[in-house]
Amino acid sequence: MLEVTALPLAELRARTSEKWREYPDDVLPLFVAETDFPLAPAITAALQRAVAAGDTGYVASRTPLADSYAAFARRRFGWDPDPGRMRSTADVSMGIVEILRRVVAPGERVIVTTPVYPPFFELVTEAGGVVERVPLRDTGTGWELDVDGIRSALDDGARAILLCNPHNPTGTVHSRDSLAALAALADEYGVAVVSDEIHAPLVQPGTAFTPFLSVNDAARRVGYAVVSASKAFNLAGLKCALMVTASEETTAIVRRLPVEVEWRTGQFGLLAAVAAFSEESDVWLDGLLHTLDRNRRLLADLLAEHLPGARYRIPDAGYLAWIDLTALGWGDNPARRILQDAKVALHYGPAFGTEGAGHVRLNFGTSPEIITDAIERIAALVGR
Known part of the structure; x- marks a missing residue:
């Protein structure tokens, strides 16, 4: 190795x-x-080629990024997302905000599962929402989603769920069963689930990672995933993430985002991400x-x-x-x-x-x- x-x-x-x-x-x-x-050597080589060629212009309208990520997801997660249902942007946080702006009205509540990545609180506010905290359940040996607590918050009017999958800071990899229960709830109440899956490439062997959109038809109807190579491959400063959908309705919402959302993708970030998602890496x-x-x-x-x-x-x-x-x-x-x-x-x-x-x-x-x-x-x- x-x-x-x-x-x-x-x-x-x-x-x-x-x-x-x-x-x-x-x-x-x-x-x-x-x-x-x-x-990773493939990333260094890709960036060096770009610098040598002066390939530092705008991100193209057609790139290999979506196909590269789809192939990576098949190899690493056994998931087959549709490259035609993906759009890029600068980073996961930006993708979350842009999606939340389209799925919640100003003042509506968005569930976050605390303790959670601190910018989540600000991202919900930036999108015009109000944070609704539903803490993870401490099982004594780990943490899990509090499905009953989430149902209670939905009963009380919350209109979206911002999921961290895998979870930051606990390192919890949510089980397929808990994600299925979450998808069923969201589908029942007609609310969106936005799943931040930036840490997915870093799930340890022996633990199965379940992409939210792979869980079932309910998850595909209500879900949006935002993914990036930035955490696993240390590329945060290069600015590239993907917004992924799996249904006609959710895809239409992401496709209606202004083209500027996609043009905020960094050229070096895109080139580095394609190299990161390649088999070579x-x-x-x-x-x-x-x-x-x-x-x-x-x-x-x-x-x-x-x-x-x-x-x-x-x-x-x-x-x-x-x-x-x-x-x-x-x-x-x-x-x-x-x-x-x-x-x-x-x-x-x-x-x-x-x-x-x-x-x-x-x-x-x-x-x-x-x-x-x-x-x-x-x-x-x-x-x-």
Whole structure:
């Protein structure tokens, strides 16, 4: 298997992206969802060809992006989406907003399943909606959708559901059964489900990922998926995502979006995404998943050894760890103290909703050495 290893710290500190520019050099940045690995070789080659050729103009009206994603979905998820039912845009967040604007009226409520990716709250507001929080159910060993809570919110008038699948920050991969129950509810109440599936390529082997639109006819009637290579392949700055539909009605809604929504796609983002979704990049992605598997387990071992009061469930997808530090008595937002006193930057738990009190989100998409250093620094605060 191809070994995908993080770049040395000195090289990472030369990067100019948010992760490496937000804080001084004495801080280990494990907050924002960027990874520390070199690009997949096929992506590097595609971008180098474009630069050499001066291929830096507008995105074309006809591109291989949709076909590339459809082939990727068949190989990786056993799903066969129709390339003719896809449109591109700049990123997943933009796709979510543009779809929500068409499926909810100003002031209507949109369900989000907290704790959840913090921009979800702002995206709903930007689209003119009002956030309706329905927390995930803690099963004692993991998290799942609270279908009864969602039904109650729909009974009370909510008009759309913004789904995170796989879920950020918990790394939960929603089961086919729970997604089918969600689709049935949405179909019964005549509401849309917008599924953010940006972390789907990062589901670990042994865990089955179910694209929402693949679940059943009800899901295809009510659903929209927004997908991107950006999280798995670290391409966020290049700006490319796809809005995917699976019925005549939902496809018509996306097709009616202004052409400018599609033209916001970045040319480099599109070229990089086509390379990422190609078979040539599968070996790299498998190597990345192997690296992330080792890192997620290393983190569990380090927490057990150095911070036994921490509660952490190994995620099934992604490179983000949701850690409960309540038992340490560091308040509702322990990331503040950790940043100030340990010089480790983690994402603030309360930003994910009230369920995030006492929690932090840690990005383990980096080297074992950085993960180990970070946990040892945090552990040194215990008893101080």
